[in-house]
Amino acid sequence: MTWAAAAASRFQIPAMDVALLRSRAPVVFGVGCVSLAGAKFCGSSSARSKPFACLSISTDASIKEAVHTEKAPAALGPYSQAIKANNFVFVSGCLGLIPETGKFVSESVEDQTEQVLKNMGEILKASGVSYSSVVKTTILLADLNDFKKVNEIYAKCSFVLPSFLLGYQRARARNNQRSTVVLMHLIRALFTAWGDFQAPAPARATYQVAALPMNARIEVECIAAL
Template sequence: MSSVTTHPSLSLVSTSHAPAAVGPYTQAVRVGDLLFCSGSLGLDPSTGKLVEGGVEAQARQALKNMKAVIEAGGSEVGKVVKTTVFLQSMDDFKPVNAIYADFFGEHKPARSAVQVARLPLDALFEIEAIVSDFRGNSRSQDES
């Protein structure tokens, strides 16, 4: 058994408002002003099962789960810097893109979207995020 322990500079984040991790990882890790969110699937937090209704329902639930983790980590969706979207089929890009756009509204984080051979639990959609929670001086370089 490994003797590795979490370094004190890292804070592990978890919430019961999102599904428990399906493996040996945590829902998110905070380091400094950054929150790294593990992949969120379209699991119902109360049952641990994938929601019914196809990729659209799974995408909506995964985004809701990701939001719960972000908020548990002390940040907000408007501070998401980068997401990675994993799709079981790139044929689902258009409907998922519409759900994604509706979820983020005017906020447009950097994003990658890839088709993968298989997702955990045979999910159709997964999303991970990096979130900033920088609270320092907000002056622009021009004001320096």
């Protein structure tokens, strides 16, 4: 048996009814395949190996919802304070500005850091979440030498420490003995009833940049889960 005969016996193409073909739809050519009279003939190689062999366009566009609160400084440009999408809240970079005046709380990085976290907390609240929902933060510093100072304040934030521990630290800082005693009893009761409340801190990245808007010392953005 010749090679051609062997090949013909191995690969047989089924006969097609010509009359049936004439009565069907015309030939339609597509990427990676040909449709002829309702019969579909595709190449033997996988569609994944051919660019644009299969294109899928989703009609279910992600619904975005802008978040706005007057308890935080207004955006300085064409952007939202935060956006809710895909079960997350994306908070834009926050500066240490006083919402009512639009001015910095002070020139110190410590004061600006506290104001930044306060502003971010108001935006999170307006989004329907809290610090405990934050999964990622990004810190931008004008001077990386401020890293240690920022860390000390950041560690007191309520997404790192439970809110009652944060209140306890603030009371101690103000030397308010009565408030300190009350909070100590509350902390003891809560730890006895529910155990350790220390939540894992969110993921974080910190960068030094050449400059920040309005010559700010620090800017912080975050992502929170809904």
